[in-house]
Amino acid sequence: MNNLTVDEIKKMLADRLKKERYEHSLGVADTAAFLAARFGEDENTAYLAGLLHDCAREYRNEDLLAEADKRGIAYGEIERRMPLLLHAPVGAWRMAELYGVNDRKIAQAIALHTVGGANMNRLDKIIWFADMIEPNRKYPEVEELRRYAREKTLDEMMLKGLDESIKFIVAKKGLLHPATVAARNELLL
Numbered sequence: 001m002n003n004l005t006v007d008e009i010k011k012m013l014a015d016r017l018k019k020e021r022y023e024h025s026l027g028v029a030d031t032a033a034f035l036a037a038r039f040g041e042d043e044n045t046a047y048l049a050g051l052l053h054d055c056a057r058e059y060r061n062e063d064l065l066a067e068a069d070k071r072g073i074a075y076g077e078i079e080r081r082m083p084l085l086l087h088a089p090v091g092a093w094r095m096a097e098l099y100g101v102n103d104r105k106i107a108q109a110i111a112l113h114t115v116g117g118a119n120m121n122r123l124d125k126i127i128w129f130a131d132m133i134e135p136n137r138k139y140p141e142v143e144e145l146r147r148y149a150r151e152k153t154l155d156e157m158m159l160k161g162l163d164e165s166i167k168f169i170v171a172k173k174g175l176l177h178p179a180t181v182a183a184r185n186e187l188l189l
Contacts, residue, residue: 003100009051012099016058020136025054027134028127031149035126039154049106049127052099053113056091064090078175085177088114116162116183125158132161159187 004012014022032050033043059067064086068075073089092111095101109127112120116128133146141164148157162184169176 006048006051009048009099009101013051013055017054018057021054021057024134024136025051027136028053028130031130031134032126035130035149036123038149039122039126041122041126045103045106046123046126046130048101048103049109049123050130052095052101052106053091053110053127053131054087055094055099055110056087059087059090078177081175085114088112112179115177115179117179118182118186120158120183120186122154125154129157129161132165155187159184162187 010026013025017025029047029050032046035041036043036046056064056067061083064083065075065080067090068079068086071090071093073086073093075086075089079085089111092107095107095110105121105123108121109123112124113127113131116124120128129145129149133142133149145157145161145164148160152160162180166176166180166184169180
């Protein structure tokens with residue numbers, strides 16, 4: 001899958017990301033491995049996807065449009081207004097370019113970890129949700145979401161997470177990404 005060891009990837013990430021972002025990545029990796037074990041997905045794959053999910057957060061928001069353009073990543077007006085969203089698909093490229101990880105399943109999970117989307121597989125859902133509930137996250141609903149991660153099915157957990165995410169965005173009068181709505185609708189249909 002890749003030439004670098006997990007420890008080498010960790011060292012590179014620690015050198016490239018802000019301390020808090022690196023610690024967040026470790027938390028997502030551990031949480032993803034836990035969820036993978038719970039839902040029958042490969043723990044090592046989930047750990048690596050969680051570890052690398054924010055690898056493109058080394059870029060400033062204003063640079064992400066150019067990074068997406070450089071890689072031929074399509075985006076719309078929502079990403080143009082909120083370029084931070086592009087760290088996910090750019091990260092899916094960076095994991096191969098910089099860290100030597102060539103795994104389509106991991107790339108897809110990284111690409112979908114911010115807004116979700118239709119046809120998410122188990123790993124996609126695990127990384128998306130692990131990003132919401134990793135131990136460094138602190139917001140009012142996080143403990144209930146962590147309880148869902150321990151007690152509910154993967155789809156029940158995802159629906160609750162999507163509901164909370166959408167409520168948060170609406171309360172801020174933010175733009176809802178159509179991929180997030182598609183992920184939620186698919187679960188309900």
